[in-house]
Amino acid sequence: MAVADTRPRKALDAVELDPRREPIVVVDDLHIVYRVYGAGGKGNAASAFSRVLRRKHRPTMTEVHAIKGLSFVAYRGEAVGIIGTNGSGKSTLLKAIAGLLPPHRGGVYTDGQPSLLGVNAALMKDLTGERNIVLGCLAMGMSPAETRAKYKEIVDFAGLKEGFIQYPMRTYSSGMGARLRFAIAAAKTHDVLLIDEALATGDAKFKVKSKRRIEELRKEAGAVFLVAHQLDVVKETCDRVIWIDEGRMHMDGDPEEVIAAYVETTGK
Numbered sequence: 001m002a003v004a005d006t007r008p009r010k011a012l013d014a015v016e017l018d019p020r021r022e023p024i025v026v027v028d029d030l031h032i033v034y035r036v037y038g039a040g041g042k043g044n045a046a047s048a049f050s051r052v053l054r055r056k057h058r059p060t061m062t063e064v065h066a067i068k069g070l071s072f073v074a075y076r077g078e079a080v081g082i083i084g085t086n087g088s089g090k091s092t093l094l095k096a097i098a099g100l101l102p103p104h105r106g107g108v109y110t111d112g113q114p115s116l117l118g119v120n121a122a123l124m125k126d127l128t129g130e131r132n133i134v135l136g137c138l139a140m141g142m143s144p145a146e147t148r149a150k151y152k153e154i155v156d157f158a159g160l161k162e163g164f165i166q167y168p169m170r171t172y173s174s175g176m177g178a179r180l181r182f183a184i185a186a187a188k189t190h191d192v193l194l195i196d197e198a199l200a201t202g203d204a205k206f207k208v209k210s211k212r213r214i215e216e217l218r219k220e221a222g223a224v225f226l227v228a229h230q231l232d233v234v235k236e237t238c239d240r241v242i243w244i245d246e247g248r249m250h251m252d253g254d255p256e257e258v259i260a261a262y263v264e265t266t267g268k
């Protein structure tokens with residue numbers, strides 16, 4: 001899948017390519033800019049009316065430059081951890097790789113279909129866990145027969161308390177929701193699996209289980225990207241870590257080294 005590239009290629013030239021491995025995600029001088037309308041102005045009816053009278057269609061617009069020229073190549077079989085302080089651009093990068101945010105400049109190229117598994121992944125709160133499994137599997141492109149075949153495996157993996165699978169998801173704790181989301185996403189082999197904080201709320205036993213499943217997914221599929229604030233999860237799960245600071249690449253390499261440098265700099 002290719003996402004708009006509107007400028008001469010330059011930044012990726014600086015990235016070293018490993019000719020022995022197969023690239024699966026290429027991020028080339030990526031810039032992501034959010035447009036925020038109405039920031040700074042009063043968001044009430046009077047100011048909207050005043051805009052109408054002044055024939056100004058839109059409230060003031062400000063831009064947030066969240067990713068500022070990021071370039072790297074991820075290879076088949078890699079598990080890449082993305083770390084950085086709050087607001088550094090981790091979730092934005094995942095969304096851009098998933099194709100959910102258009103690049104302002106530069107591009108993201110993936111070999112195969114990326115799937116984003118986030119804390120806010122679109123499960124329906126008013127539907128039962130059971131219905132969400134079916135909908136989730138169908139939404140991931142599985143056939144009804146495949147969905148039926150995988151159903152029990154998903155329920156077992158999520159390991160919810162007895163009977164909860166028949167309850168609406170709004171009755172689940174955040175940890176239970178995260179477990180079910182992960183279990184649904186992990187039921188399928190993904191070309192590129194993007195995980196945003198989904199493992200944060202699981203307990204220790206579930207983390208071990210998910211780590212094992214991520215390893216399997218890496219073998220079966222393309223690459224796994226993981227955003228997590230818990231550095232131990234990243235260290236245990238990933239074989240490469242990218243540290244983003246204010247939307248820019250700060251460090252990229254061995255998990256132990258990058259995390260040690262991050263802890264030393266940020267004190268986290």
Ligand SMILES: Nc1ncnc2c1ncn2[C@@H]1O[C@H](COP(=O)(O)OP(=O)(O)OP(=O)(O)O)[C@@H](O)[C@H]1O
Nearest residue numbers: 034036064066084085086087088089090091092093
């Ligand atoms: N929908 C949005 N509209 C405008 N600005 C946004 C939006 N989402 C994120 N931002 C801004 O983009 C920047 C990067 O945010 P992002 O959520 O990617 O950071 P993050 O590293 O994932 O943060 P955290 O660790 O807190 O989850 C921040 O300055 C944030 O305020």
